[in-house]
Amino acid sequence: MxxxxxxxxxxxxxxxxxxxxxxxxxHGIDRYLELVDPLLVRSEIRARVTRVAHPTxxxxxxxxxxxxxxxxxxxxxxxxVSVDIDGVRRTRCYSPANSQYGDxxxxxxxxxxxxxxxxxxxxxxxxxxxxxxxISHPDGTFTLPEWRPDSLLLISGGSGITPVLSMLRTLRDxxxxxxxVFLHYADTAAEVLYRxxxxxxxxxxxxxxxxxxxxxxxSGADVHGLxxxxxxxxxxxxxxxxxxxxxxxxxxxxxxxxxxxxxxxSEHLHTEEFSPPALEIDTTNATGTVxxxxxxxxxxxxxxxxxxxxxxxxxRPEHGCRMGICFSCTxxxxxxxxxxxxxxxxxxxxxxxxxLCISVPVGDVDINC
Amino acid sequence: MxxxxxxxxxxxxxxxxxxxxxxxxxxVADLGKDDVDYINRVIKTQRGLEVAGRGLMYLGFLPPFWLxxxxxxxxxxxxxxxxxxxxxxxxxxxxxxxxELNSKTFEWDTAAPGDNWRHSHNYLHHTHTNVLDKDRDxxxxxxxxxxxxxxxPYYLGNPVYATLLALxxxxxxxxxxxxxxxxxxxxxxxxxxxEVRRKMRAKATKQIGKDYVLFPLLTGPLAPLTFLGNAxxxxxxxxxxxxxxxxxxxxxxxxxFTEEETENExxxxxxxxxxxxSANITGGKLFHIMSGNLSHQIEHHLFPDIPARRYPxxxxxVRAICEKYDLPYNTGPLHKQLASVAKKIVTLxxxxxxxxxxxxxxxxxxxxxxxxxxxxxxxxGSRQETAA
Ligand SMILES: Cc1cc2nc3c(=O)[nH]c(=O)nc-3n(C[C@H](O)[C@H](O)[C@H](O)COP(=O)(O)OP(=O)(O)OC[C@H]3O[C@@H](n4cnc5c(N)ncnc54)[C@H](O)[C@@H]3O)c2cc1C
Numbered sequence: 001m002x003x004x005x006x007x008x009x010x011x012x013x014x015x016x017x018x019x020x021x022x023x024x025x026x027h028g029i030d031r032y033l034e035l036v037d038p039l040l041v042r043s044e045i046r047a048r049v050t051r052v053a054h055p056t057x058x059x060x061x062x063x064x065x066x067x068x069x070x071x072x073x074x075x076x077x078x079x080x081v082s083v084d085i086d087g088v089r090r091t092r093c094y095s096p097a098n099s100q101y102g103d104x105x106x107x108x109x110x111x112x113x114x115x116x117x118x119x120x121x122x123x124x125x126x127x128x129x130x131x132x133x134x135i136s137h138p139d140g141t142f143t144l145p146e147w148r149p150d151s152l153l154l155i156s157g158g159s160g161i162t163p164v165l166s167m168l169r170t171l172r173d174x175x176x177x178x179x180x181v182f183l184h185y186a187d188t189a190a191e192v193l194y195r196x197x198x199x200x201x202x203x204x205x206x207x208x209x210x211x212x213x214x215x216x217x218x219s220g221a222d223v224h225g226l227x228x229x230x231x232x233x234x235x236x237x238x239x240x241x242x243x244x245x246x247x248x249x250x251x252x253x254x255x256x257x258x259x260x261x262x263x264x265x266s267e268h269l270h271t272e273e274f275s276p277p278a279l280e281i282d283t284t285n286a287t288g289t290v291x292x293x294x295x296x297x298x299x300x301x302x303x304x305x306x307x308x309x310x311x312x313x314x315x316r317p318e319h320g321c322r323m324g325i326c327f328s329c330t331x332x333x334x335x336x337x338x339x340x341x342x343x344x345x346x347x348x349x350x351x352x353x354x355x356l357c358i359s360v361p362v363g364d365v366d367i368n369c
Numbered sequence: 370m371x372x373x374x375x376x377x378x379x380x381x382x383x384x385x386x387x388x389x390x391x392x393x394x395x396x397v398a399d400l401g402k403d404d405v406d407y408i409n410r411v412i413k414t415q416r417g418l419e420v421a422g423r424g425l426m427y428l429g430f431l432p433p434f435w436l437x438x439x440x441x442x443x444x445x446x447x448x449x450x451x452x453x454x455x456x457x458x459x460x461x462x463x464x465x466x467x468x469e470l471n472s473k474t475f476e477w478d479t480a481a482p483g484d485n486w487r488h489s490h491n492y493l494h495h496t497h498t499n500v501l502d503k504d505r506d507x508x509x510x511x512x513x514x515x516x517x518x519x520x521x522p523y524y525l526g527n528p529v530y531a532t533l534l535a536l537x538x539x540x541x542x543x544x545x546x547x548x549x550x551x552x553x554x555x556x557x558x559x560x561x562x563x564e565v566r567r568k569m570r571a572k573a574t575k576q577i578g579k580d581y582v583l584f585p586l587l588t589g590p591l592a593p594l595t596f597l598g599n600a601x602x603x604x605x606x607x608x609x610x611x612x613x614x615x616x617x618x619x620x621x622x623x624x625x626f627t628e629e630e631t632e633n634e635x636x637x638x639x640x641x642x643x644x645x646x647s648a649n650i651t652g653g654k655l656f657h658i659m660s661g662n663l664s665h666q667i668e669h670h671l672f673p674d675i676p677a678r679r680y681p682x683x684x685x686x687v688r689a690i691c692e693k694y695d696l697p698y699n700t701g702p703l704h705k706q707l708a709s710v711a712k713k714i715v716t717l718x719x720x721x722x723x724x725x726x727x728x729x730x731x732x733x734x735x736x737x738x739x740x741x742x743x744x745x746x747x748x749x750g751s752r753q754e755t756a757a
Contacts, residue, residue, distance in 0.1 A: 023423075023583055025575045026476035031469065032420070035413055087405040089466040318466050 017042070038132045039067040047081075047107065049131040055110070055193055059159065060124045061097075064107040066135060073107075073138035075100045075166035076245070076272070080326055081109070082134030085122050089134070091320050091328045092119045095247075095272070096138075097162040097194070099169035107135070110193060112159035140325075142245070142272035144170070149243040150178040153236050155256060157185040157248025161193050163272050164245055168198075172205050181209045181236040185227065185252060187216040211235040227252055229259040240265055247272040273323060279305060279341035279358065288363035293334065295369070305341055307356040310369060317356055317369050324358035331356055336365030376641065377694055385694050386637025392686055393672055396679050404676045405465055411452050411658070418445035422602065423584060429594040442602035444659075447609055449478040451661025452677065458487055461676045479606075480539045482572040485546035485565050495673050499618060499625040499646035506618065507625065509534060509541060510550040513717045514618075515625045520720045527718030538607035543569060609659070612707055613650070617666035620648045620709040622699055643670035644691060649684075649700035656703075657681060667698065 020029045033040035039048055044067070051063035073079070078095040098108040113124035144152075144167055152171070154164040161184055168182050182201075186192045192212060202210040211222040213231060218224055223231040232239040240263055246256050253271060260269040286303030292315060299313045307329055310317050320328030324342050330353050337348035338359040346362065347354075356369070377385060422442030428434035454477030456462075462470035469475075476483045489505060497503035501517055508514040512531055513524040534541045547565060551557040580599040585592040624645040631642060650656075650664040657664050657680075665680035668687055672680075691698040701709075 019583070022575070023579055023587075025579055026478055026572075027416075031412075032416055035416055084402075084405065084465075084467070087400065087402040087465055 039065070041067055041069070043069060045069045045135040045137065047133045047135045049127055049129055049133065052127050052129060054124075056191055058113045058124070059110055059193060060113070060127055061108065061110045062123070062127055064109065064133065064135070066105045066107060068105075070105060070135070071137065072104055073100055074143045075170040076143040076163045077138035077140040078142075078163070078272075079107070079138050080136035080320065080328070081119075082136075083119060083122065085118065090119050090122075091134075091318075091326065093274075093321050093326050095140075095163035095166065097165045097169075099166060099173045101170065101173040110159060110162050140272070142247070142270060143167075144245070145243070148174070148176060148178065151238055151242040152178065152180040153232070153239050153242040153244040154180065154182045155185075155244065155246045155248070155252075156183075157252040158191070159193070160248035160252075160272070160274055163247050165194055165197070167245060168201055168208065172201050172208060176205065176207050179207055179209075179238075181211060181242075183211045183213060183223075183231070183235060185213040185215055185248065188214055189217065189220050209235075227255040227259075229263070232259070240268075242268065244269045245272075246270065247274070250275060273325075275323070279360075280339075280344060281305070281341060281360065286361075288336070288361060288365065290361050291364075291366045292369045293366055301361045301363070301365070303360065305357055306338070306354075306359050306361060306365070306367060309361070310356060310367075315369065319357055322357045324355050327355060329356040330354065332368040333359075334366045334368060337362040338365060376645075376696065381694060382635065382637035382641060384637075385690065386635065386640050388690050389640050389671060389687070390636070392683050393675065396672070396675055396683065400464060400676065404678065405462070405467070405470075407678050408453070408457070408462060408470065408676070411448060415445050415448040415453060418442070418448070426584065426588055426591065426595045426598055429588065429591050429598055435594060435598055439598050439601045439605070442599065443605035443609075446478055446602055446606040447659055450606060450610060451613070451663065452658055453661075454478070454483075455661050455663070456677045458483055459491060460674045463674070476572075478576075480543035480569075480573050480576050481546055482568040484568055486542065489546045489548070491673070495670070497631075498643055498670060499623070500628060500631055501625055503628060505545070505548065505550070509545050511541075512714065514713065516717065516721070517625060517627075518717075520717075522720075524718050524720075527714050531714045535608055535611040536604065538611040539603065543573065612703070613660045613663050615710045616650050616703065616706040617647060617663055619713055620699060620701070620706045621713060622697060623648050640671055641696070643667070644687075644696055644698070646670070647699070648706060649698070650703050650706050651700055652703060654681075667700075 017029065024032055028043075030041040030043055033042070034046075038046050046067045047064035049062050050065045051061075053061045053063075055061055073096060076095070078093045080091050081094050082089050082091045084090075094109045094111060096107045097110050098106065111120050111123050114120045142163055148171065154168055156164045164182065168180065171180055182198065184192065184194075184198065195212075198210045202208050213223040213225075213227070214221040215224075215226050222235055236242065244256075244260070246253060246269060250273075253273065257266070257269065257271070260266050281304060283303035286301045288301045289298055290301050290306065290309055290313075291298050292310060292313065295315055297313045297315060299309055302309055302312070304312075307317060307319055307322065317331065318328055320326035322329075324340075333350075333352050333354045335350055337346055338354055339346050339362050341358045341360050354367075356367075418441045422438050422440075422445055425434050425438035425441060429438060454475065457470055457475045458472050458477070460472035463472050472487070474483075494504055494506040499507065501507065501515060508518060511534065513520065513527055547562060547569065548557055552559060552562065580603065581596060584599060585595040588595040626642060626646070631638075634642070644667055647666040647670045649667050650660065652660075652664055662677035662680045663669060665677070665684055668680035668684055669677065671687065688698045
């Protein structure tokens, strides 16, 4: 009997929701609930900013309270965050920095203001308590394996700390018994994000050690200067046997990748990019015309990705990561062939959805944009 | 009668088009938060009126409350269909990238599914505005609204059909999207309309379900009153939408065009046709909002994808441009425009003189019909046809 009760309650609730949807057609229940409180919506995720902090001069940390559709995330994943700026909804990817355990309706984002960036600068300047943001379900495969490895090396630089810090906090909450070393790079001591949190993690758990690297200071940290494999020898001599998770600026990522390639252990290295990787672009042999159907604009194919070509033609298509991850720039290609600049794959299907930021036209291409 | 092509010299048309393009560019560059805040306020008001209307039906046994419920629900449906639905589905807010304001996914509180309407209205009507045989909004396939539509004894019923269309307007629009006339002509096969029909059925079921089954049932013993109240709100909306929409293209002096006239149109010529083929209605701010700013039909047809709240802001400029090029700018109060439309509906019910003679004579001479010419009548300046 007792087990039946909650099920009956669930069924009654489902019936009530389905009746409400029928009554409130065509707009549906969420379009009414959100007018009472944006966080009451059922089928989308909304977040309310509950705390705003500025850990360094160019970063902002937002604590978010999430609506009920949120189903949690795995540490290392990212969410797409939407915010309206000048009436236009903008979407960018951010990786939560909190543990995947703990309050299941809370998320912590740390965002570095890009001086030329739109969303990060807006949030840095204008985020306030009570602000409402749109949030997607989590995405991404930069996560720890389900069977936690015996030894782990976590490396981050700058704002790339967020997904790896989430991993470290998750390991601590799990009572991880192996050995984990976290190596975080910053220019100088003043730029270190989450110093207190990291120190506390190391104090809390015997399995966790934290080390800092200052790239623009000679002292005060465990290692100094730009990354070299010697840094790893110094703080985690066993690094060749460890699974390594890395997120940071392109220079750091390239240097670590090279070190792992030299050691012949690239398969141990797992990475997350915040900024675009080098795409395979060949602008010397481009042919054909790119037509943007909605705007009526046309441009000779320059061989660059469609997003760049659209922007050069004076269009402002929506976009997010500019690196083929977030699907904000997806548009329908009505005809023509494009090459995926990440994989080199060609595709000539009609009425196909493509990502403008990683698609290079091969000959004539028509886009609904 | 002045043809589309010989009102202005080609150079004038280009200059005229450039001036309108400039207005467009200026407004597009200025779009921003104010426009989103505005439409969100209208949406909030509409949803509030909807909830109030549904709630007041519970007091429907008291006549003032029943009337208030009907008024509230009527206003909700009118706002939903016109200032919100029509305009959002035109893509006026697509630039915001806000999913709830997206033209491709928005659905409105009327029988016609958004998808079907988007095709028949946004594409067919707005591209081929007032082009005979192309713009299926001329007479909605049932009325004779243009002298160049061939008369047939069927059109004697013009005023009756118009009245029925006004009363059941949402079902008229619903049915219109099926493009029955094209099916009859063999341009479209029944099988090809399967998807359109499926959507029509699904949407109609939902709309009937809430207005005529669920909400009445939920008010228990008051069900008949609620049923009647919901039907009245739909009726009010139907009459209002019909009036506004018919005043947009069918008052006297609004011109229609032939396919040949519009071949290879330049942008300037396209603008010109939109102005000659549309009419405005004068009124106050609330009136404009309740008409979805279709009271600025001319501005709407020039710039169908610019947020409608911008039309009143540019109306003076558009009018000044029309004056500069000696073009008509058809406008007037609702009662005058409606009277003009009513007169046209009645006048065009009657056969052109020649056709009547032929009919009375007992034989319709096909070749006489074919040699019709169009002349200008002195009284109202609208075109009347006679047999040569
Ligand atoms: C998986 C993932 C996770 C992420 N997690 C985080 C995180 O936790 N914290 C964090 O701070 N960031 C994170 N990011 C980065 C974040 O998504 C944004 O890219 C970053 O905040 C910048 O966004 P923005 O809108 O401010 O800049 P944008 O306006 O997108 O500009 C970004 C850069 O592109 C340049 N640019 C803009 N427009 C053009 C143009 N037309 N032509 C050429 N260049 C142009 C700008 O100069 C700028 O330097 C993550 C990214 C990804 C992909």
